[in-house]
Amino acid sequence: xxxxxxxxxxxxxxxxxxxxxxxxxxxxxxxxxxxxxxxxxxxxxxxxxxxxxxxxxxxxxxxxxxxxxxxxxxxxxxxxxxxxxxxxxxxxxxxxxxxxxxxxxxxxxxxxxxxxxxxxxxxxxxxxxxxxxxxxxxxxxxxxxxxxxxxxxxxxxxxxxxxxxxxxxxxxxxxxxxxxxxxxxxxxxxxxxxxxxxxxxxxxxxxxxxxxxxxxxxxxxxxxxxxxxxxxxxxxxxxxxxxxxxxxxxxxxxxxxxxxxxxxxxxxxxxxxxxxxxxxxxxxxxxxxxxxx
Amino acid sequence: xxxxxxxxxxxxxxxxxxxxxxxxxxxxxxxxxxxxxxxxxxxxxxxxxxxxxxxxxxxxxxxxxxxxxxxxxxxxxxxxxxxxxxxxxxxxxxxxxxxxxxxxxxxxxxxxxxxxxxxxxxxxxxxxxxxxxxxxxxxxxxxxxxxxxxxxxxxxxxxxxxxxxxxxxxxxxxxxxxxxxxxxxxxxxxxxxxxxxxxxxxxxxxxxxxxxxxxxxxxxxxxxxxxxxxxxxxxxxxxxxxxxxxxxxxxxxxxxxxxxxxxxxxxxxxxxxxxxxxxxxxxxxxxxxxxxx
Numbered sequence: 001x002x003x004x005x006x007x008x009x010x011x012x013x014x015x016x017x018x019x020x021x022x023x024x025x026x027x028x029x030x031x032x033x034x035x036x037x038x039x040x041x042x043x044x045x046x047x048x049x050x051x052x053x054x055x056x057x058x059x060x061x062x063x064x065x066x067x068x069x070x071x072x073x074x075x076x077x078x079x080x081x082x083x084x085x086x087x088x089x090x091x092x093x094x095x096x097x098x099x100x101x102x103x104x105x106x107x108x109x110x111x112x113x114x115x116x117x118x119x120x121x122x123x124x125x126x127x128x129x130x131x132x133x134x135x136x137x138x139x140x141x142x143x144x145x146x147x148x149x150x151x152x153x154x155x156x157x158x159x160x161x162x163x164x165x166x167x168x169x170x171x172x173x174x175x176x177x178x179x180x181x182x183x184x185x186x187x188x189x190x191x192x193x194x195x196x197x198x199x200x201x202x203x204x205x206x207x208x209x210x211x212x213x214x215x216x217x218x219x220x221x222x223x224x225x226x227x228x229x230x231x232x233x234x235x236x237x238x239x240x241x242x243x244x245x246x247x248x249x250x251x252x253x254x255x256x257x258x259x260x261x262x263x264x265x266x267x268x269x270x271x272x273x274x275x276x277x278x279x280x281x282x283x284x285x286x287x288x289x290x291x292x293x
Numbered sequence: 294x295x296x297x298x299x300x301x302x303x304x305x306x307x308x309x310x311x312x313x314x315x316x317x318x319x320x321x322x323x324x325x326x327x328x329x330x331x332x333x334x335x336x337x338x339x340x341x342x343x344x345x346x347x348x349x350x351x352x353x354x355x356x357x358x359x360x361x362x363x364x365x366x367x368x369x370x371x372x373x374x375x376x377x378x379x380x381x382x383x384x385x386x387x388x389x390x391x392x393x394x395x396x397x398x399x400x401x402x403x404x405x406x407x408x409x410x411x412x413x414x415x416x417x418x419x420x421x422x423x424x425x426x427x428x429x430x431x432x433x434x435x436x437x438x439x440x441x442x443x444x445x446x447x448x449x450x451x452x453x454x455x456x457x458x459x460x461x462x463x464x465x466x467x468x469x470x471x472x473x474x475x476x477x478x479x480x481x482x483x484x485x486x487x488x489x490x491x492x493x494x495x496x497x498x499x500x501x502x503x504x505x506x507x508x509x510x511x512x513x514x515x516x517x518x519x520x521x522x523x524x525x526x527x528x529x530x531x532x533x534x535x536x537x538x539x540x541x542x543x544x545x546x547x548x549x550x551x552x553x554x555x556x557x558x559x560x561x562x563x564x565x566x567x568x569x570x571x572x573x574x575x576x577x578x579x580x581x582x583x584x585x586x
Binding site: 023027028029031032033036079083086088089106107108109111112114115116118119120122123125126127128130135136137138140141143144145147148149150153154156157158160161 | 316320321322324325326329372376379381382399400401402404405407408409411412413415416418419420421423428429430431433434436437438440441442443446447449450451453454
């Protein structure tokens with residue numbers, strides 16, 4: 001199976017799982033369930049759940065055990081996008097090439113839709129199975145950390161607070177580490193935990209996830225200035241107009257590309273202890289990092 | 294010990310637990326942690342956590358086992374108030390006699406503060422201990438239901454959608470059941486589960502919680518028109534100006550009082566199977582239902 005086919009297979013599995021597990025878009029009250037489905041099925045690439053399932057697969061062929069967690073991380077990712085796009089936050093009209101939630105449903109419902117998806121993430125996580133090494137409480141705690149005011153939300157807060165300010169590279173790294181890398185790393189960790197990874201395997205995958213997550217964000221910064229809105233499916237050049245600090249702004253375009261390359265190599269290195277089992281993760285990373293949107 | 298002292302004791306226990314368990318208001322990024330503490334320690338009566346702990350106490354003298362869940366329900370309650378008060382929702386400037394979160398920190402941070410508290414609820418729940426009958430996954434699932442698009446959020450959505458519309462009594466009950474009663478009932482259920490309640494005990498306490506939750510909301514509706522803003526600590530008469538359906542609007546003031554009385558009696562009846570052990574819960578209910586704000 002090619003890596004594109006492998007990705008597709010995992011993507012279909014998580015889509016099917018989410019469709020089966022969430023309240024149907026017609027169930028009462030229909031507005032909120034419609035709005036949850038609208039954002040959740042807006043054509044995302046399912047990067048985080050695919051990483052979650054591939055991490056499980058690197059440990060144990062029964063990777064389906066990680067589906068509740070793959071679904072949960074996608075719910076958290078989608079909620080964070082909906083709230084990020086609100087007029088009081090990034091004020092964005094376009095996401096994945098479609099009008100954002102508040103443009104369609106209004107701001108009040110968009111806030112509640114994000115809330116509902118965040119809550120749904122934990123409802124899904126609660127249905128996961130415990131393993132020999134990890135309890136469901138461990139899995140919920142891991143997800144809880146990723147979504148917390150010390151990780152995902154810390155990054156969003158720092159992002160808001162630093163808009164229009166000159167910041168250092170270490171401050172920028174703090175934002176990216178929390179806003180982007182933490183959930184990517186936890187997606188991978190959760191997949192590994194659901195598959196009962198050994199402490200050594202979990203450590204290797206954690207390192208991989210952190211480097212990969214940072215590399216992903218550096219490339220995102222680069223694409224924001226080198227691509228058009230049409231290519232991105234969201235407003236391009238937004239970081240510049242919002243006076244947000246980015247890697248290219250701090251290091252120049254070449255410097256940012258070098259940093260992305262350094263982090264990518266570090267990510268690949270981290271997979272070494274897993275040997276051949278990690279080949280799918282390596283291939284997924286290579287797709288992620290060579291993407292054009 | 295008087296019931297006021299009993300309430301105070303439980304309130305102090307949950308406050309101490311929350312202070313100990315949440316990131317300190319000075320921890321980085323300080324804005325979000327300050328804002329979480331601001332709303333969480335704004336002088337709430339801790340109704341839901343006190344009910345949670347008292348329910349645990351009705352089953353087992355080691356009621357402290359329910360503290361993580363008592364803390365979790367208060368985090369969920371507080372997050373829902375912060376988001377409810379946003380300009381795009383109820384647009385309220387005053388809560389518990391103090392400026393609302395978005396008035397102090399701005400809308401973006403207020404959205405994130407609500408998000409952080411919702412997420413925190415699950416981080417706390419993940420630290421609960423399993424009992425013989427209930428796993429941590431059961432506890433997380435119960436909390437997940439209470440906060441979901443089929444309970445708390447369903448009520449908020451229906452509330453938004455029905456503003457300015459003529460609605461029936463059954464529609465109004467749907468709103469109140471979901472927006473208010475569901476979390477109150479789950480607070481009680483979670484305390485009982487943490488104390489390893491038998492199925493029969495849990496059923497009795499569930500019935501109690503549902504009737505109590507509804508009665509509480511009917512009285513809230515009554516107070517909104519009979520009390521001043523100063524007495525309430527929040528804007529009075531808001532339901533009228535927002536053209537919200539309320540029990541007094543549908544049944545008249547006397548009719549609403551009769552309904553509150555009927556629900557209260559039903560709540561007391563539900564406690565019968567628990568015998569003397571339920572006396573504290575009965576006393577708490579009596580304080581709740583005779584309150585003046």
